[in-house]
Amino acid sequence: xxxxxxATTIRPHHTNAxxxxxxxxxxxxxxVDRPGSVDRVVGVLRRRRSLLQSLTLLPDQQSGVFRIxxxxxxxxxxxxxxxxxxxxxxxVTDVYDSATRPSLTRELVLVQVASNGETARSxxxxxxxxxxxxxxxxxxxxTFELVGSAAQVEQxxxxxxPYSILEIARSGGVVLSGNVVGK
Amino acid sequence: MAIAAKDIQQAGTANQTGQQNDEIRELTGxxxxxxxxxxxxxxxxxxxxxGAIMPFYDALTSYPALHHVLTRHEQGAxxxxxxxxxxxxxxxxxxxxxxxxxxxxVTGLATAFMDSxxxxxxxxxxxxxxxxxxxxxxxxxxxxxxxxxxxNFLVRNIEELAxxxxxxxxxxxxxxxxxxxxxxxxxxxxxxxxYRADDHITSExxxxxxxxHTQAPAQHLLLEAAxxxxxxKRPIILAGHGIILSKAYAELKAFAEKTxxxxxxxxxxxxxxxxxxxxxxxxxxxHGPAHTNRSIGEADLLVAVGMRFDDRVTGDVKQFATxxxxxxxxIDASEIHKVKAATVPIVSDARVALTALTExxxxxxxxxWLQEIRSWEAANDERGRQIKRNDDIPDPISxxxxxxxxxxGEAIVVSDVGQHQMWTxxxxxxxxxxxxxxxxxxxxxxxxxxxxxxVKMGMPDAPVWAVxxxxxxxxxxxxxxxxxxxxxxxxVAIMNNGYLGMVRQWQQFFHSRNYxxxxxxxxxxxxxxxxxxxxxxxxxxxxxxxxxxxxxxETPGTVIVEFIIEPEANVYPxxxxxxxxTDMIEETTVQENAENE
Ligand SMILES: Cc1ncc(C[n+]2csc(CCOP(=O)(O)OP(=O)(O)O)c2C)c(N)n1
Ligand SMILES: [Mg+2]
Numbered sequence: 001x002x003x004x005x006x007a008t009t010i011r012p013h014h015t016n017a018x019x020x021x022x023x024x025x026x027x028x029x030x031x032v033d034r035p036g037s038v039d040r041v042v043g044v045l046r047r048r049r050s051l052l053q054s055l056t057l058l059p060d061q062q063s064g065v066f067r068i069x070x071x072x073x074x075x076x077x078x079x080x081x082x083x084x085x086x087x088x089x090x091x092v093t094d095v096y097d098s099a100t101r102p103s104l105t106r107e108l109v110l111v112q113v114a115s116n117g118e119t120a121r122s123x124x125x126x127x128x129x130x131x132x133x134x135x136x137x138x139x140x141x142x143t144f145e146l147v148g149s150a151a152q153v154e155q156x157x158x159x160x161x162p163y164s165i166l167e168i169a170r171s172g173g174v175v176l177s178g179n180v181v182g183k
Numbered sequence: 184m185a186i187a188a189k190d191i192q193q194a195g196t197a198n199q200t201g202q203q204n205d206e207i208r209e210l211t212g213x214x215x216x217x218x219x220x221x222x223x224x225x226x227x228x229x230x231x232x233x234g235a236i237m238p239f240y241d242a243l244t245s246y247p248a249l250h251h252v253l254t255r256h257e258q259g260a261x262x263x264x265x266x267x268x269x270x271x272x273x274x275x276x277x278x279x280x281x282x283x284x285x286x287x288x289v290t291g292l293a294t295a296f297m298d299s300x301x302x303x304x305x306x307x308x309x310x311x312x313x314x315x316x317x318x319x320x321x322x323x324x325x326x327x328x329x330x331x332x333x334x335n336f337l338v339r340n341i342e343e344l345a346x347x348x349x350x351x352x353x354x355x356x357x358x359x360x361x362x363x364x365x366x367x368x369x370x371x372x373x374x375x376x377x378y379r380a381d382d383h384i385t386s387e388x389x390x391x392x393x394x395x396h397t398q399a400p401a402q403h404l405l406l407e408a409a410x411x412x413x414x415x416k417r418p419i420i421l422a423g424h425g426i427i428l429s430k431a432y433a434e435l436k437a438f439a440e441k442t443x444x445x446x447x448x449x450x451x452x453x454x455x456x457x458x459x460x461x462x463x464x465x466x467x468x469x470h471g472p473a474h475t476n477r478s479i480g481e482a483d484l485l486v487a488v489g490m491r492f493d494d495r496v497t498g499d500v501k502q503f504a505t506x507x508x509x510x511x512x513x514i515d516a517s518e519i520h521k522v523k524a525a526t527v528p529i530v531s532d533a534r535v536a537l538t539a540l541t542e543x544x545x546x547x548x549x550x551x552w553l554q555e556i557r558s559w560e561a562a563n564d565e566r567g568r569q570i571k572r573n574d575d576i577p578d579p580i581s582x583x584x585x586x587x588x589x590x591x592g593e594a595i596v597v598s599d600v601g602q603h604q605m606w607t608x609x610x611x612x613x614x615x616x617x618x619x620x621x622x623x624x625x626x627x628x629x630x631x632x633x634x635x636x637x638v639k640m641g642m643p644d645a646p647v648w649a650v651x652x653x654x655x656x657x658x659x660x661x662x663x664x665x666x667x668x669x670x671x672x673x674x675v676a677i678m679n680n681g682y683l684g685m686v687r688q689w690q691q692f693f694h695s696r697n698y699x700x701x702x703x704x705x706x707x708x709x710x711x712x713x714x715x716x717x718x719x720x721x722x723x724x725x726x727x728x729x730x731x732x733x734x735x736x737e738t739p740g741t742v743i744v745e746f747i748i749e750p751e752a753n754v755y756p757x758x759x760x761x762x763x764x765t766d767m768i769e770e771t772t773v774q775e776n777a778e779n780e
Contacts, residue, residue, distance in 0.1 A: 035337040036325040043329050077520060084517035090334040090354060 014051040021075035024053060026098040026105065026173050029068040029086055030060055037091035041068055044085050050074055054172035065093065069173055101177040108171040109153045110135070112143045114164040123163045130159040141166055207379060212344050212372040213242035216305065219348035221248050222385050225276050227267065227640055228252070228305075229260035231287075233280025234320060236307030238372035252640070252669055255661035257284050259633035261291020262659065264302045266634030269620050270595060271641035272430065274301045274355050274386075281307045282320030285366075286327060290627060292362045293331040297624025298451060299428060301360035303351050304328075308337065310370040324366050333361030341374035345383055352386035357393065359515040360428060399539035400529045408486075408510045408527045409543040415484035415508075417552050418444045421467065421496075424451035424623070425489010425513060431534035432456070432616050435488065438541045443549040445556060447475055449490050451623040454613040464556055468496040469758045470605045474559035476764040482507045489513060489533040492522035493624065494760075502763030512536045577728045577746040579606035582676060585732040586648050587612050594646040595620060595638050599631035599655035602684040605754040607650050615645075629658025635673045636666055646674070646736065653679040653705045663715040666741045674735045677708055677745045680752065688753050692768060708745040719743045 031037050038057060045052060053071040060067040072079070079097060086095045098105065111132070115123050116139075123142055124134055131152055132144035146156050150173065157168065210218065216239060220228070227250045232240045243251055254260040257279045264275030275295075279285050285306040295302045309318040325335050334354045336347045344367070351363040384392075399405070412418060426435050435456055439446050445464045446456050456463055465475035479485070485507045490496070497503040500522055511518075511525035512533060519528040529536050583606065586594060592614040598607040598621045613619055620638055622630040635649035656677050666673060687701040712719025718738050722731045722745065735742040756767035 035339065036329060036335060039326065039329055047330060081517060081521060084519075088515070088517055 014049045022051075022073050023076070024071055024073050025079045026103075026175055027068075027070045027072065027079075027083065027086070028094070028096055028098055028175055028177065029070065029092055030062075030094040031066050031068060031089070032091040032093060033064050033066050034091055037089070038066060038068070040089045041070075041086060041092065044089065045070060045072070045082070048082055048085055050078070050082055054170070056172040056174070069175055071173055096177070098175045098177060102180050103175050103177040104180045105149065105173050105175045106147055107150055107153050107173050109146050109156065110143060110167075110169045111146075111156060111160055112136075112141050112166045112168075113160050114140060114166055115142045116140075119163060123160065126159045126163070127156065130156040132156050207377055209375050210378045211238070211242065212338075212341050212367065212374050212376070213239040214245075215341075215345050215376065215378050216348060216367070216372075217242050217246040217249060218378060218380065219345055219352075219383070220276065221246060222380060222383075223349070223352045224273065224385075224387065226250060228276040228278055229254050229263040229267075229637065230278025230305075231257050231260060231280070231284055233282075233284045233307065235281035235309055235369045236278060236284070236305075236372075237280075238369060239278065239305070239307065239367075251278075252636075252665060254633065254636075254665050256659065257287030258290050258629065259636075259659050259662045259665065261288045261302070261304065262294065262627075262630050262633035263637035263640075263662075263665075264304075265291055265295045265298075265300050265630075266597060266620060266637030267641040268295070268300050268302055268360075268637075269298075269427075269634070270617070270638040272428075273641070274303055274352055275637060276303050276305070278305045279307070280320070281309055281324070282322045284320075285322055285324040288364075289327060289331065290625075290629075292328055292364065294622050294625045294627045294630060295362040296331045296333065298622065299360050299424060300362065301355040302362040303355050304332075304362060304364040306364060306366045307372070308366045308368040311339075311368045312370070314368065324364065328364050331362070332364050333359075335364040335366065337366045338368065338371050341371055341376040344371060344376070345378060349383045349385060353389050356386050357390060397532065397535055400531045400536050404527055404529050405539055405543045408529065408540055409545070411484055411508055411510060411527060412442055412444075412486070412544050413547070416549075417478075417482050418442070418484040418486060418549070419478055419482040419507075420444050420446045421449065421479075421485055421487040421490050422446055422452040422455050423449045423488065423490025424455075425533040426452055426455035427617050428489065429514075429533040429535075431489075431532075431537055434534050434537035434541065436460070438537045438544075441541055441546050442544055443547055443553070444486065445478065445549075445553050447471075447479070448613075449493070449496055449623075450608055450621065452490060453608055454615065454617055454619040457616075458613045462553070464553075464560070466608055468493075468764060469498065469760070470609065470754050470756070471764070472560070472609070473563050473756055473767055473769075474556055476758070476767065477559055478556045479504050479507070480763075480765040484508050484510070486510045487512065488537065491515075491518045496764075497522065498758045498760075498762055498764035498766075502765070512540075575725055577722050577725050577748055579603065579678060579748060579752070580610045581725055581728045582678065582732075582746050582748075583607060583611040583650075585729045586650075586676065587614075588729070589732045589736050590646045590648070594618065594648050595642060597621065597631045597635040597638055597647065597649045599649070599651035600626045600628045600685075601652040601655060602680070602688060602752070602754050603650055603652045603678040605685075606678075609754075618645075628652075628655035630655075632656065632659050632675065633662045633665075635675075636662055636669075636671055639671050639673050640669075647672075649673055649675045651675065651677055652684060653677055653681065654683045654703060657705065660711070663712070663717060663741070663743075667716050671741070672739065673741050674732075675741065675743045676732075677743065678748050679705065679708070679745050680748050680750050681705075682750060684752075685754070687751070688757075691751070691753070692757070693759070708743055712743040717741050717743060719745065721745045721747070723747045 051073040127144040132146040135145045136143040260277040264277040268275035508526040598604040631649040639647040683701040709719035
């Protein structure tokens, strides 16, 4: 809070979070598909200067509704405020911080590394060791797929770092809450 | 108010009102728009025609209940709708064509948005087949106005038109009010559909049903708040625009009187609580008097109602009310904890919360605290210390006092933005409820004249004064023609200092008197008035101030009174931006600096 005397971390274009309070939060926003409705959600995230880490937009189980998953790096007070701001958007039907409900979070990643006869074998071993499966191979490259937590995705990327990574495509967090036991 | 002879052509159709409910009729989109406007209780709309909105203007002539005012600029239309809404509490409506017409509404919508004013803007849009193809006068007005509207709609088909129109009014009025824009493609305006009024509930019906279910704030919050109030030795009420928006005047008064807590009214809270009430102590912040800011600094409890701790109120937040706990009452949950952490947060309508809180608190006597504040006030002699370097020329205080006197305090005063705005806020005596109208959050120069047009049309029995600077009056001066054509009578006071005064003041204080682009010449305002068919009066001597104001009041029609004031008069005291609010620049300090130069 601006009222406190704790030093703040200055983050250009983003909220100044009190030092050491930043954490990653995953917000689930359900928004009716109407002209401009998704813009409004993104607009609030931008205007309120939240530090976005990932943003996904997919149809919800309810037709005519989009489900936006936004991972933001911020302090708790800022997140609470952001949620209230998002709640004010007329087309937003529901918004919550996934940490406040039992949730399952998964992320899909595809990683392609350059390979030749010499490196292919060890690259595949490194990828499989990190839990990935090989989904495509050519003479020049191997492509891995992994579904897991954000940490597992990071581990895979680290494991493949020694090889020449050509491209990484991540889905961002996919979160399901309710009727699940956390983790 | 005399509605000027306006040739209202009766077209063949007989869609006078929305009362033939049981009949099933096929109407055009624009007829549906008009039906909804009538059902929503709209009696006046401000706008400007053009290609994409022409079907609407065609239908309009069949609805004499809808009085359309042709402003001379769409910005004027948006401010007029805003002024009408602020004065009446009803929804103000403005209309524009696509492209440049719609973009001209932007400043007015942003102004209304910042100050939570219920406005509905109707814009024409290019036909659907042309959308997204950079058609002539196509502007993505949804995108443009996204951050400055509470909500906006693009009507995709004729079926959604009526529900969206009603929803726009509902959204504009409910909760924390705000502007809503409805963008209607030309082919949707021309399409036809069956319209049954009974299928749609009006915003009034909706709000009534809401009110029936409104609950008082949770009992534990009320008890906690009452406990804090009981313990407080030096409490202060900070009353904001929320009091006016929820018409909580009587409830605020009852609460303040029962608890004997002194009341500070923010810029937009002025006239929510009479200046003459013994508990009223002033306006806070950048140009608040010293005793008001000092009382916040010394307070042990703030009861903030319908205000949002704007930075012009708080100055440096770290130095703001450091000793105080906070009971924060606001209808918008996102305002709670935004700037200042609340000890007891109460998300509620101001009227509902104050009623419940007044019932919960115990009466108390706090005369010692009030007397202490009064002693600081007396020691400072605020009014006496304002600029009077030249006793012969009109000074702002004498102008404002004359307006109050000649209108028996019954005037609604609409100020523009600049030094004159701060003088008006500070030195006009606010005795009539909701009589102070100004652009607070956005600080929009050019607001006063068109807003005053809307205010007067909403409150035809009240004398309405617009108070503007020589700079801001030029920004929407064209609306004099609208006032003239409509036969709407307002009085306009121009405080002419030959400068963009407020900017010049900052240059004097913070840029070592480098008056870059602030000296300004203007037109002959008497001739200007004459050119618009209005009366103009120029006042150069202080002794003529009162008689000029009287003459303006006695002259029928809109009158412009130009007061030539001290060119380098300043607004004192002043808190430099970024400083704590008890750290004030007083006139004496500045004089010393000047001598040292
Ligand atoms: C549309 C707009 N442009 C610029 C400003 C910045 N501004 C604030 S006060 C001011 C000077 C106003 O001059 P004038 O209308 O003569 O009033 P005075 O301060 O002299 O009383 C300016 C330029 C503004 N508030 N609004
Ligand atoms: Mg000026």
